[in-house]
Amino acid sequence: MKRLKKISLVASLIAASQIQAAGRDYISVVGSSTVYPFSTVVAERFGKSTTFKTPKIESTGTGGGMKLFCKGNGVDTADITNASRRIKESELKMCHDNGVNEVVEVLIGYDGIVVANDINSHEFKLTRKDLFLALAKEIPTEKEGELVANPHTMWNEVNAELPAVKIEVLGPPPTSGTRDAFVELAMEGGCKKFPWIKETKSADKSKYKSICHTIREDGAYIEAGENDNLIIQKLQKNPDALGIFGFSFLDQNSDLVKGSTVDGAEPEFETIASGEYPVSRPLFFYVKKAHVSEIPGMKEFLNEFTSEKAMGEEGYLTDKGLIPLDADKYMKVKENVMNLKNLEL
Amino acid sequence: MNNTDLVKKSLQKRYLKERIFKTMGFVSIATAILFLLILLTDIIGKALPAFSQTNIELQVELSEEQLGINANSSEDDIRNADYRKVIREALLGLFPDVTKRKEKRELYSLTSMGAEFQLRDTVIENPEFLGTTQTINFLADDDVAGVVKGNIDRNLPESDRRVKNQKLGWIETLEANGQINTTFNWQFFSSGDSREPEMAGIKGAILGSFFTLLVTLALSFPIAVAAAIYLEEFAPKNRFIDFIEININNLAAVPSIVFGLLGLAVFINFFSMPRSAPVVGGIVLSLMTLPTIIIASRSAIKAVPPSLREAALGLGASKMQTVFHHVLPAALPGILTGTIIGMAQALGETAPLLMIGMVAFIVDIPQSVVDPSTVLPIQVFLWADSPERGFLEKTSAAIMVLLFFLIAMNAIAIYLRKKFEKKW
Incomplete structure (x- = not known):
């Protein structure tokens, strides 16, 4: 009896791996947790409106997604990977080394990162x-080339026009793509305002990065985990704290939190789209060209994702907080997708 | 002073000590219960709205010319007709003064994105509806549901409110006309995941958990019981067996994520089994539950009195017969309890499943152990991470479902123990 059970189990396991080898009838998507909310909406509509199966979308983070995507060309690898930044040269090389020679890049739109409070x-x-000046680990002094450990504890010490409130910022941990983007766009953007630091960029790039990209660790910046809903709840409990998260969460919770202006621009749909709001980043996905003809529904899924009614200015993705491309860029993306243009960096 | 006096003198102090200890124990239990109550009321309070579904009743004109199909059209044509337009026209018919593009967009967002598919399925089921006007209950958007359920406060100033005055006005008109109704949310138990809170259901995750646990049980139960019987009844007492024992105990304390990494390296990368499939999840979880079941089974077997074995052996039974006819049945309640507790642990586990791709958006309901699927605790995690406010209640509701299964499994364990337990 027991032996029979075991034999049948082993048999079913072998059968399971066989099924996988024979082919896959659904699209497999991996990658960024920032693109996940948009990708899933398209996948769901695609599954409901066509006879194809609904694509499976994993949230693995941009870097993790690239690794899975570039692992090889077999059907057991992912067809599409989402990314909240552009693919790196090293990653594309990894793809090529593993036989993934043709990759199509699709820019889907932009995402804003907001600083908000109760x-x-x-x-x-x-x-x-x-x-x-509020969040860096070390900040420059009056004297050129000198750095001190960040002495600021109140916002009005940073800038006399800001309220006299303790600096307390809840934000994502270093593993998050949102944190990378915030550091790169907001912190580095402010850091560059000091001429001598800007000059170090060409002279000593790693020093420049360590000045601009290092967030203080003395408790003023609080790592609040990857869950943005949690940050919003904490902001309500603590009216003095600020939080850093994606624009879609501000959009959905506009009755609970309000976004701060950055460089004079309100964090709004229009200002992010026009580029006036400075802390925004492009969102992409990458397609394995070899799989387009192999996996059923790939072409149709790409068509759905890049259609006017999804990605367009009034598409349903904008309802979910995606900042759409302008008409020129959109046409170009659409054309690249139609021709499945191979990406070259 | 004699001994009796000494005892009497210390008596009061000893009684006091006992009373203090008893009070402390009582306070501990009361605190634990209090925390549990706070947790449960919070979850249940937040979850209750998830079980009601808000609908908007609309009169839709299913004209054959408009849809370009008739009752004799092929199913494909019926499938591809533009139902969205029909619903939009029904809404416009109710509020004819809406003309601006942006306002229209707002108006159309009163019904759920799923409404058009709902209408499509209704027409496919009842082709005779074509050419008639029907009153159909459409699923309302999560914002509308939020207003109706009171999750969005109507009295807030407009600038702070998610649903603006105009939309609120429409909702209130519909309410006054009696076109908004709430029903029990069966869909929550009958559909898979969705990115729209009003359409999201738990069935996919429940079945995913079921398939995963099925594989776990099928693998870990026979292996663990066989291992326990061997170690207790047949194994020689030597250093090698001691070494195995120590390792089993250590294995029970290994963090579960390690098993996930193992699963990723061995089953997915080496044996190239499918990602996100319950079969891999089940194997990984059975690695995790094996030590739990082995340890429980061993102590259950050890608790069977030796006299039973000696009697069987004395009457001429072989060792094998003794074990399978007498020892195992007597130890079974303990073994089953251990197994169920191990399974309950596996049901609530997420960390190892993160590594093998089960944290995924999966709409289609899994049909077998190789279909991509997710499990209950991961569904909780995914919903908790979604920006839409409507998912807040869904998260709590999913936690309630998970707790229900855990309580049910533990209740079965207690029942089995009580029913088959023997006093020696």
Whole structure:
């Protein structure tokens, strides 16, 4: 009896791996957790409106997604990977080394990163320089070339126009793509305002990065985990704190939290789309060209994702907080997808 | 002073000590219960709205010319007709003064994105509806549901409110006309995941958990019981067996994520088994539950009195017969309890499944152990991470479902123990 059970189990396991080898009838997507909310919406509509199976979408982070995507060309690897930044040269090389020679890049739109606090609390009119001076581990002094451990504890010490509130910022941990983007766009943007630091960039790139990209660790910046809903709940409990998260969470919770202006621009749909709001980043996905003809529904899925009604200015992805491309860029993306243009960096 | 006096003198102090200890124990239990109550009321309070579904009743004109199909059209044509337009026209018919593009977009967002598919399925099921006007209950958008359920406060100033005055006005008109109703949310138990809170269901995750646990049980139960019987009844007492024992105990304390990494390296990368499939999840979880079941089974077997074995052997039974006819049945309640507790542990586990791709958005309901699927605790995690407010209640509701299964499994364990337990 027991032996029979075991034999049948082993048999079913072998059968399971066989099924996988024979082919896959659904699209497999991996990658960024920032693109995940958009990718899933398209996948769901695609599954409901066509006879194809609904694509499976894993949230593995941009870097993790690239690794899975570039592992090889077999059907057991992912067809599409989402990314909240452009593919790196090293990653594309990894793809090529593993036989994934043809990759199509699709730019889907932009995402803003907002600094927000409780709706009934102070108004913050921030600049990128303020953010850098408040959150960097070391900041420059009056004297050129000198750095001191960040002495600021109150916002009005950073900038006299800001409210006299303790600096307390809840933000994502270093593993998060949102954190990478915030550091790169907001902190570095403010850091560059000091001419001598800007000059170090060409002279000593690693020093420049360590000045601009290192966030203080003395408790003023609080790592609040990857869950943005949690940050919003904490902001309500603590009206003095600021939080850093993606624009879609501000959009959905506009009755609970309000976004601070950065460099004079309100974090709004229009300002992010026009590029006036400085802390925004492009979102991409990458397609394995070899799989387009192999996996059923790939072409149709790409068509759905890049259609006017999804990605367009009034598409359903904008309802979910995606900042759409302008008409020119959109046409170009659409054309690249139609021709499945191979990406070359 | 004699001894009796000494005892009497210390008596009061000893009684006091006992009373203090008893009070402390009582306070500990009361605190634990209090925390449990806070947790449960919070979860249940947040989850309750998830079990009601808000609908908007609309009169839709299913004109054959508009849809370009009739009752004799092929199913493909019926499938591809533009139902969205029909619903939009029904909404416009109710509020004819809406003309601006942006306002229209707002108006159309009163019904759920799923409404058009709902209408499509209704027409496919009842082709005779074509050419008639029907009153159909459409699923309302999560924002509308939020207003109706009171999750979005109507009295807030407009600038702070997610649903603006105009939309609120439409909702209130619909309410006054009696076109908004709430029903029990069966869909929550009958559909898979969705990115729209009003359409999201738990069935996919429940079945995913079921298939995963099925594989876990089928693998870990026979192996663990066989291992326990061998170690207790047949194994010689030597250093090698001691070494195995120590390792089993250590294995029970290994963090579960390690098993996930193992699963990724061995089953997915080496044996190239499918990612996100319950079969891999089940194998990984059975590695995790094996030590738990082995340890429980061994102590159950050890608790069977030696007299039973001696009697069987004395009557001429072989060792094998003794074990399978007498020892194992007597130890079974303990073994089953251990197994169920191990399974309950596996049901609530997420960490190892992260590594093998089960944290994924999966809409289709899994049909077998190789279909991509997710499990209950991961569904909780995914919903908790979603920006839409409507998922807050879904998260709590999913936790309730998970707790229900855990309680049910533990109740079965207690029942089995009580029913088959023997006093020696």
